[in-house]
Every structure is written in structure tokens, then in C-alpha cells.
Amino acid sequence: MPDRAKADPFERKLARYAETIVHVGLALKPKQQLIITAPIDSMPLVRAVTRAAYEAGCSYVMPVIDDDIVKQIRYRHGSKKSFDVAPAWFYEGMGVALRAGAAHLTISGSDPFMLNGEDEDAIARGTKALREASVPAMRVTQQLLTNWSVVACATPGWAKAVFPELGDADALERLWEAIFAAARVDNDDPIAAWKAHNAALHARVKMLNRKNCAALHFRGPGTDLRVGLAEGHRWCGGAERMKNGVVCNPNLPTEEVFTMPxxxxxxxxxxxxxxxxxxxxxxxxxxxxxxxxxxxHARATRGEEVLHSLLASDPGASRLGEVALVPHASPISQSGILFFNTLFDENAASHIAIGSPYPHCLRGIEKMNAGEMIACGVNDSRIHLDWMIGSGEVDVDAIAASGVAEPLMRAGEWIN
Amino acid sequence: MPDRAKADPFERKLARYAETIVHVGLALKPKQQLIITAPIDSMPLVRAVTRAAYEAGCSYVMPVIDDDIVKQIRYRHGSKKSFDVAPAWFYEGMGVALRAGAAHLTISGSDPFMLNGEDEDAIARGTKALREASVPAMRVTQQLLTNWSVVACATPGWAKAVFPELGDADALERLWEAIFAAARVDNDDPIAAWKAHNAALHARVKMLNRKNCAALHFRGPGTDLRVGLAEGHRWCGGAERMKNGVVCNPNLPTEEVFTMPxxxxxxxxxxxxxxxxxxxxxxxxxxxxxxxxxxxHARATRGEEVLHSLLASDPGASRLGEVALVPHASPISQSGILFFNTLFDENAASHIAIGSPYPHCLRGIEKMNAGEMIACGVNDSRIHLDWMIGSGEVDVDAIAASGVAEPLMRAGEWIN
Ligand SMILES: [Zn+2]
Ligand SMILES: [Zn+2]
Ligand SMILES: [Zn+2]
Ligand SMILES: [Zn+2]
Incomplete structure (x- = not known):
């Protein structure tokens, strides 16, 4: 059966993608447990990753399967009084497992439009409750205590949202092609390709860290934004060493270098x-x-209620936790596809994120008390939401502590 | 959309089944949370139950989806050293949620032959590890601390196992018919039908409790078994009052009356x-x-290794925890179908179970210490496994404390 499966070109590519996820994304270690959070339509990938994980010596794979339709049924038939309820017991348990050494894979792939048309206030409340309940698990990954990764799986619903003009099968195939390309699985040796890509990102990180600028200045249509950087900020990008010693790629794909505002x-x-x-x-x-x-002040032509609820979730939710630079020439941007999925769209454009920062983007944060962190400019929030502000029309300057501006990006591309 | 769905006869019956599960099986209360453990092929029922639960005022439905193929991949590709690992964190969390008041629904429907041909020793170890990890959740339901129910869903794999001679679609349809019939959903008013059926079971329970016999004697081909009953045993069957005050039907279907050996x-x-x-x-x-x-001494012509491992799991695993009487005329038995699923097959025949007893089958158990429980004959084990010993060829006598035998069942049917 495995041999027959491997003879099919799609199955072969899926298996190679799964191996890339396990060895590059997660860098899973023998005897490690793995928790996979995934939408129900991603089972082919869940199973392929499960196999690759066991072949890598994983001791237990626990898939946690999410169903968008169950979510939709809640908003349609649930009692209004119930939308603040969330299964805290589950995320507390997951936090315990991750702290005890399990790795975590998030497979992204739900239909981005699934809840369009449902009651915005209900969704805002349900989402907030889930977000708060998930803090025990989220903290572990955000503090890089264990190896984790976020990857994508093409699903019929997502494919239809991205390619509404295509038939179901064609849309799914096109989305898989884009995902395989972005994850460098088209390559005969994806692991070598990721080694080279990680080296390029690390070189960019090194350049920016040497520059050690005080702020970034973004200019473009509707944009004139000066983002001060945290005192002692550190640029990051590509593979990262986790606190458990494992060097993994927390996002697959990834094209960004980022730091703490x-x-x-x-x-x-x-x-x-x-x-x-x-x-x-x-x-x-x-x-x-x-x-x-x-x-x-915040406006949106659609989903404004959800946005306002997000910004009001806690005091840090209306301040920045991340700023990231991505060249307009990034392969994902050049694909010209709008994915309606942060993992992809954020790697097509420079972006900012409201909410919590990545602690490893500040030097010496482990030894700081709360007052010292605030003085350096560290934000604190239970949310983290990226949004895209870069394009081929956006310029970025690095502003030195002296106030002198130096061009970093012009028309969306690195100056050097 | 709901109206269109309800127009389809199958969807209508599925919705009625879901409502029967929520109102009779679980007797779900407004504001209660619900955890659903279910195989991935049962999503149509999971979604229908989710809807019925929210319509009944449920505050959160958490489906926990199990995939047989993921399980199979483990036994095929996992490291031998890893089969004793299980996700304890998950069942501990579920135990917390159930103790805090959540209801639990188990949807049964996996392919009974899925793991045939895999390494028996590996399966025995993996199963034992899962069983031990799940104790915190299992204890809560076994002690009737919250309302719970076990029901079935037809799935392609299970249907094929039951009706190997039929095509896939026909097999699935036949299995659904059998499930709907056994759950009394064919009836125009399943809730009234269950009220009547529960009353009949409660009358039988009352008769047996009045008799208060010391032992049961089973005779048939290959069988001559005297099952002593626990001192102070209590017969149970049909709807049961849980410790949280909710009267629910822990099994749908159910045809048995049972007590503690x-x-x-x-x-x-x-x-x-x-x-x-x-x-x-x-x-x-x-x-x-x-x-x-x-x-x-224990033999089996197939799966003997799993059976031996089960009997050796702990000292109580080789002793009885339950004895149950089911007439051969039970509708499930009369269907003539062998379901390869305990929920159905145990309701087609009188049965015994090795392992842990249901505490509510003994009067005054709450006030007993360990010594008193042992003196009454209460077994203690982490497993509970029913197996069928009744048929149209088996007679059962009630043995009074005086030693006098009185016929209870002849050729599988109640004497009166
Ligand atoms: Zn980013
Ligand atoms: Zn981000
Ligand atoms: Zn039973
Ligand atoms: Zn039983």
C-alpha cells in the first residue's frame, strides 16, 4: 500500500511536504510527542504528517480536529448567553503537555469566509472567549519553550475562496501547487532548499541587527507611519532556536524578518x-x-465590529507587538494570489501585528522585571494579530538614534 | 438551508435521532457543556447532535474526533518503544470538565476490523496505555457523576464489516436502518416510545430486586456457569438518575437489566x-x-493475545464486574444482525463483563470502606469489557439464598 501510494505524483509530493514539515518546520526529535491542531478537511495532510512523525521516532501523535460547520452551527443555533463559554480545560491540558515537552503543529486551512453573514457580535464574543481560554497553550509557543510550527493545507472551502472562478477540483489543485511552491517542496531536496533560505534570512537579520536603528518609517498610499523599535530589540527570521534546544521553523512558508516595536x-x-x-x-x-x-481610531469596510472587539480585548491589544519586513519580490507576493490566510499573506508583504510581542525579539528580557520591560517598550496582550501594510508602492526608511534616515526599501524592495 | 435539509427523509430521521440522543440519551440541561467523542466518519451525526444540543440551550459543544487511520499508521510506522505512551493530559482535562458539570456523549462507529492484521502485542500495549490514561474521565461516568450516553453512528467501514455482501451505499443504508430502529427513531414520537420502554425495563428491575436472589445459573452449549451476586446488589436498567440529578439513558439502544456479581x-x-x-x-x-x-483459563480462536493482555491488566481484570439479562426476543437479537459492536451485540444477548462494576449496582456503597466492599464482593479494575453469553439455547435460573432454584429464562426468554 505505501508503495502504491508513493507512485501517485500528488501522494509523493504530499509525503515530501509532510517530511519537510516534520524535519524543517518542527525538527521533531525522537521520543517527542506531537499535538496537531487541524481542520477536518486537512486529514490527508494530518495522516501524512502522522506517518512522517512516527517514522522520525515520535512517541505519540494526537490530532485535535476542528470542524468549521460545528462552529457555524453554534452561531446559528446557540443561545446568545452562551457565546462567552470556551473549553478552558482543553487548553490548560495542552499547555501542560507542551511544557512537558510535546511539539505543536498547527495546520491552517479553514474557509476564510465560513462565518461571513453570521452575527458579528456573537463571533466577536465567541472568538474572544476562545482566545482567552487558549492562553495557557499560546504562552508556551510564544515564549518558544518547545518546538512548534504553523503550516497550511489546501481544503475545498479555502480553495474556493481563493479561486472563485475555478471549478472545485481545479481550485484545490491550484492551491496545493501554491502551497507546495511556497514550502519549497517542488524542489528535489526541500531540506537543502530550506537550509539555503534560512541562511539568506539570517544574513538579513544580521545586517539589521548591526544597523540597530531606532525606528522604521513607512510611506505609501494612505500610510505615513513611524514605528519606534523597542530598546534592545533584536531582529529575527527563519529558523529559530527554541528554549528546549531544538532549531525549528515556526512558520512554513516564511519570508519575513521581524522585530519588536x-x-x-x-x-x-x-x-x-x-x-x-x-x-x-x-x-x-x-x-x-x-x-x-x-x-x-480604526475603521474597516467589513468586519469592523470584530476589529473593534479585538482592539478592546485588553489594554495591549491596541498597541503593536511586531513589525516585519518582506520584500515585494517574495515568491508568495509574486504569485499574485490573495490567500485570505495570514500565514501566506503576511509573507507576501511587510506587516505589523497588534498585541503580544515575541519575547525573543528583545535582548535580556528573561532578567527584566515588569517595570524594566515597560521602559524598553515591551507590549503585553493576550492577542496577536498580523496585518499587511507593505506593497510595491511602500517605501521604508531606517531611522538612526541620531534621527538620520537611511533608505531600507524602495517600492517594496530591499535597497541592498 | 435547514428547511431544505429537513425535506430529505434521511436528514429528517437523522435530526430526529439527534434530538432523541440529546433529550433521552443525555437529557442535556440548558447551559450544560457537552463533550462528544466520535470517529471522523460520524461527522453528519456529530453536526446533527451539535445542532440539537445548542437548540436545547447547551453552552458549548466540544467534539473530540478520532481517526482510525491515524491509529493504524501508528501501529505500522511507530517505534516499538513508544506504544506505552498515551496523552494523559487530555483525559485529565476531560475528567476536570466532566466533574465541573459537562455531559459526555460517546459516538461509536469505527470499523471493527480496522486493526486486524496489525501486530497484536503492539495493539495490546497501546490499548492498555490509552485505557490507563483515560481513567480520570472514565471514573466520572462510571460513578454516574454526570449525565452521559453511548450511541452509534453508521460509518462506511463499520457497515462494510456488518454487511460484506452488500455494496457500500446499501451497506451504509442497512446499518442506518438498524440503528434508527434500535433507537426507536422509526417511531413518530421516539420520546414517548422511550418512556414506555424505560417503564418496561424498570418493571423487570423491580421484579428482580424483589426476588433478591443469591446467584444466577446459566446453562447452554459449552456453558455451565454459576454467578454469585454481590451482597446488597441492586438490579438496574433503562433510564438512570445521575448524581447531578439528571435522569438519562446511558446507552441508546438498551435492552438489558444488569447487576453486580x-x-x-x-x-x-x-x-x-x-x-x-x-x-x-x-x-x-x-x-x-x-x-x-x-x-x-481463557481461550479465543482470534485475538487471544489481546484477551490475555486484557485479563492481565490488573488483578480485577480476570473477575466479573457485571452480569446482565437480555431476552433472545430483544429487537436487536431478532434483527439477526451481528454488529461487531458491543453497544448493539450486548443488547442482543445476556452478557457478563470482566473488570469494574457499576457502583450504583450495590446499595449503600457510598458509605463503605475498601474492606466492606471486598466483603460484599465488589470487584475493582481499570477495565470494563462486556461479552455475550446468552442465546436462544441458554437457560437461566435464579438461585435463592436457601439454594432453591427458580427458572428465570428458558431458551433465552423470560419465564414471565
Ligand atoms: Zn510576522
Ligand atoms: Zn505575527
Ligand atoms: Zn451490560
Ligand atoms: Zn457493561
Whole structure:
């Protein structure tokens, strides 16, 4: 049976993708347990990853399968009073497992439009409750305590959203092609390709860390934004060493280099260059204004209620936790496809994220107390939401501590 | 969309089945959370139950989806050293949720032959590890602390196992028909039908409790077994009041009345009248001999290794925890179908179960210490496995404390 399966070109590519996920994305170690969070339509990938994981010596694979239709039924038939309820017991348990050494894979692939048309207030409340309940698990990955990765799987619903003009089978095939290409699985030796790509990202990171600028200045249509960087910030990108010693790629694909903004030092206005899909809801044409690091005004032509609820989730939710640079020439951007999926769209464009920062983007954070962290500009929030602000029309300058501006990107491309 | 769905006869029957599960099986209360454990091929029923649960005021439905293929991949590609690993964190969390008031629905429907041909020792170890990890959740339902129910869903794999001579679609349809019939969903008013059926079972329970016999004596081909009953045993059957005050039907269907045997007072030999499927492995032609309550010799023509491992799991695993009487005229027995699924097959025939007893089958157990429980004959084990010993050829006598025998069943039917 395995041999027959491997004879099919799609199955062969899927198996190679699964191996890339296990060996590059997760860098799974023998005897490690693996928790996979995945939508129900991604079972072919779940099973392929399960096999690759066991072949790598994994001791237990636990898939946690999510069903969008079950979610939709809730918003249609659930009692309004119940939308603040979430299964905290589950995420507490997952947090325990991850702290005890399990690795975590998130497979992304739900239909981004699944909940369009449902009650926005209900979704906002349900999403907030889930987000708060999931903190024990999210903290572990955000603090890089264990190896984890986020990858994508083509599903009929997502494919239809991306390629509405194609038939179901063609749409699914096109989306798989885009995913395989972005994950460098088209390559005969994806593991070598990722080694080279990681080296290129690490070189860019090194250049930016040497520069050690005080702020970034974004200019483009509807955008004039100065993002101060945290004192002692560190640029990151590509493979990362986790606290358990494992070097893994937390995102597959990844094209970004990113660092920690100063939570109090963001000024100006910015217009999103791509829509974003958050928990199956589309948020379109976001335009916000910052004062003293805080978003003081936010609009969206669609999903505005969900956006406002997000910004109000806690005091840090209206401040930045991440700023990332991605060249417009990135392969995902050049594909010209709008994926309605952050994992892909954020790797097609420079972006910012509201909410919590990645602690490893600040030097010496382990030894700081809360007051010291605030003084350096570290934001604190239970949310983390990326949105895209780069395009072929956006310029970026690096601003030195002296105030001198130096061009970093012009028309979306690196100067050097 | 709901109206169109309801127009389809199958969808209409599925919706009625889901409502029967929620209102009769679980007797779900408004604001209660619900955890559903289900195989991946049962999603149509999972979604229908989710809808019925939310319509009944449920506050959160959490489906936990199990995939047989993931399980199979483990036994084929996992490291031998890893089969004793299980996700304890998950069952601990579920135990917490159930103790906090969530209801639990188990949907049964996996392919009973899925793991045939895989390494028996590996399966025995993996199954034992899962069983031990799941104790925190199992204890809660076994002690009736919350309302729970076990129901069935037709799936392609199970249908094919039951009706190998039919095509896929026909097999699935036949299995659904049998499930709907057994769950009394063919009836225009299943809730009234269950009320009547529960009343009939409760009358039988009352008769047996009044009789208060000391032992049961089974005689038939290959069987001459005397099952002593626990001191202070109580017969149960049909709807049951849980410790949280909810009266629910823990099994749908259910045709049995059952009580607690005396762990030390079972003598003789017994031959199983139907094969049983345990964790996707078929165990066929079980024949065992009891001495002083303990199984001292056990054979099976298939799955013997799994059976031996089960009997050796702990000291109580080779002693009885349940004895149940089901007339041969039971509708499930009369269907003539061998389901390879305990929920159905145990309701087609009188049966015994090795392992843990249901505490509510003994009066006053709450106030007893361990010594008093042992003196009454209460078994203790982490497993509970039913196997069928009744048929149209088996007679059952009630043995009074005085030693006088009184016929209870002849040729598988109640005397009165
Ligand atoms: Zn980013
Ligand atoms: Zn981000
Ligand atoms: Zn029983
Ligand atoms: Zn039983």
C-alpha cells in the first residue's frame, strides 16, 4: 500500500511536504510527542504528517480536529448567553503537555469566509472567549519553550475562496501547487532548499541587527507611519532556536524578518494593503491612526465590529507587538494570489501585528522585571494579530538614534 | 438551508435521532457543556447532535474526533518503544470538565476490523496505555457523576464489516436502518416510545430486586456457569438518575437489566455466543473457566493475545464486574444482525463483563470502606469489557439464598 501510494505524483509530493514539515518546520526529535491542531478537511495532510512523525521516532501523535460547520452551527443555533463559554480545560491540558515537552503543529486551512453573514457580535464574543481560554497553550509557543510550527493545507472551502472562478477540483489543485511552491517542496531536496533560505534570512537579520536603528518609517498610499523599535530589540527570521534546544521553523512558508516595536512610540496612520481573515471572518480595508503607540481610531469596510472587539480585548491589544519586513519580490507576493490566510499573506508583504510581542525579539528580557520591560517598550496582550501594510508602492526608511534616515526599501524592495 | 435539509427523509430521521440522543440519551440541561467523542466518519451525526444540543440551550459543544487511520499508521510506522505512551493530559482535562458539570456523549462507529492484521502485542500495549490514561474521565461516568450516553453512528467501514455482501451505499443504508430502529427513531414520537420502554425495563428491575436472589445459573452449549451476586446488589436498567440529578439513558439502544456479581463467587465455564470487537480488534470464540470468581483459563480462536493482555491488566481484570439479562426476543437479537459492536451485540444477548462494576449496582456503597466492599464482593479494575453469553439455547435460573432454584429464562426468554 505505501508503495502504491508513493507512485501517485500528488501522494509523493504530499509525503515530501509532510517530511519537510516534520524535519524543517518542527525538527521533531525522537521520543517527542506531537499535538496537531487541524481542520477536518486537512486529514490527508494530518495522516501524512502522522506517518512522517512516527517514522522520525515520535512517541505519540494526537490530532485535535476542528470542524468549521460545528462552529457555524453554534452561531446559528446557540443561545446568545452562551457565546462567552470556551473549553478552558482543553487548553490548560495542552499547555501542560507542551511544557512537558510535546511539539505543536498547527495546520491552517479553514474557509476564510465560513462565518461571513453570521452575527458579528456573537463571533466577536465567541472568538474572544476562545482566545482567552487558549492562553495557557499560546504562552508556551510564544515564549518558544518547545518546538512548534504553523503550516497550511489546501481544503475545498479555502480553495474556493481563493479561486472563485475555478471549478472545485481545479481550485484545490491550484492551491496545493501554491502551497507546495511556497514550502519549497517542488524542489528535489526541500531540506537543502530550506537550509539555503534560512541562511539568506539570517544574513538579513544580521545586517539589521548591526544597523540597530531606532525606528522604521513607512510611506505609501494612505500610510505615513513611524514605528519606534523597542530598546534592545533584536531582529529575527527563519529558523529559530527554541528554549528546549531544538532549531525549528515556526512558520512554513516564511519570508519575513521581524522585530519588536516600542509599544509607546508609534505615530501616524497606516492603511492595510490586504484583507485579513481572523477566525473565519474577513476584515477588509483596515485604516488606523496611532498616537503615542496606541490605535486611537480604526475603521474597516467589513468586519469592523470584530476589529473593534479585538482592539478592546485588553489594554495591549491596541498597541503593536511586531513589525516585519518582506520584500515585494517574495515568491508568495509574486504569485499574485490573495490567500485570505495570514500565514501566506503576511509573507507576501511587510506587516505589523497588534498585541503580544515575541519575547525573543528583545535582548535580556528573561532578567527584566515588569517595570524594566515597560521602559524598553515591551507590549503585553493576550492577542496577536498580523496585518499587511507593505506593497510595491511602500517605501521604508531606517531611522538612526541620531534621527538620520537611511533608505531600507524602495517600492517594496530591499535597497541592498 | 435547514428547511431544505429537513425535506430529505434521511436528514429528517437523522435530526430526529439527534434530538432523541440529546433529550433521552443525555437529557442535556440548558447551559450544560457537552463533550462528544466520535470517529471522523460520524461527522453528519456529530453536526446533527451539535445542532440539537445548542437548540436545547447547551453552552458549548466540544467534539473530540478520532481517526482510525491515524491509529493504524501508528501501529505500522511507530517505534516499538513508544506504544506505552498515551496523552494523559487530555483525559485529565476531560475528567476536570466532566466533574465541573459537562455531559459526555460517546459516538461509536469505527470499523471493527480496522486493526486486524496489525501486530497484536503492539495493539495490546497501546490499548492498555490509552485505557490507563483515560481513567480520570472514565471514573466520572462510571460513578454516574454526570449525565452521559453511548450511541452509534453508521460509518462506511463499520457497515462494510456488518454487511460484506452488500455494496457500500446499501451497506451504509442497512446499518442506518438498524440503528434508527434500535433507537426507536422509526417511531413518530421516539420520546414517548422511550418512556414506555424505560417503564418496561424498570418493571423487570423491580421484579428482580424483589426476588433478591443469591446467584444466577446459566446453562447452554459449552456453558455451565454459576454467578454469585454481590451482597446488597441492586438490579438496574433503562433510564438512570445521575448524581447531578439528571435522569438519562446511558446507552441508546438498551435492552438489558444488569447487576453486580460477587467477585469471589463465580464458578464453572462459559462460552461466548458472539464475537466481540475491542478497540478495533476482533476477539472470537472466547471460552473461559472460573474458579473462586477468577478466570483461570481463557481461550479465543482470534485475538487471544489481546484477551490475555486484557485479563492481565490488573488483578480485577480476570473477575466479573457485571452480569446482565437480555431476552433472545430483544429487537436487536431478532434483527439477526451481528454488529461487531458491543453497544448493539450486548443488547442482543445476556452478557457478563470482566473488570469494574457499576457502583450504583450495590446499595449503600457510598458509605463503605475498601474492606466492606471486598466483603460484599465488589470487584475493582481499570477495565470494563462486556461479552455475550446468552442465546436462544441458554437457560437461566435464579438461585435463592436457601439454594432453591427458580427458572428465570428458558431458551433465552423470560419465564414471565
Ligand atoms: Zn510576522
Ligand atoms: Zn505575527
Ligand atoms: Zn451490560
Ligand atoms: Zn457493561
Amino acid at each position: 516600542h509599544a509607546m512610540k508609534v505615530e501616524g496612520y497606516v492603511r492595510a494593503t490586504r484583507p485579513l481573515s481572523y477566525q473565519n471572518t474577513l476584515i477588509e480595508n483596515i485604516a488606523v491612526r496611532f498616537e503615542g503607540g496606541r490605535i486611537v | 460477587h467477585a469471589m463467587k463465580v464458578e464453572g465455564y462459559v462460552r461466548a455466543t458472539r464475537p466481540l470487537s475491542y478497540q478495533n480488534t476482533l476477539i472470537e470464540n472466547i471460552a473461559v473457566r472460573f474458579e473462586g470468581g477468577r478466570i483461570v
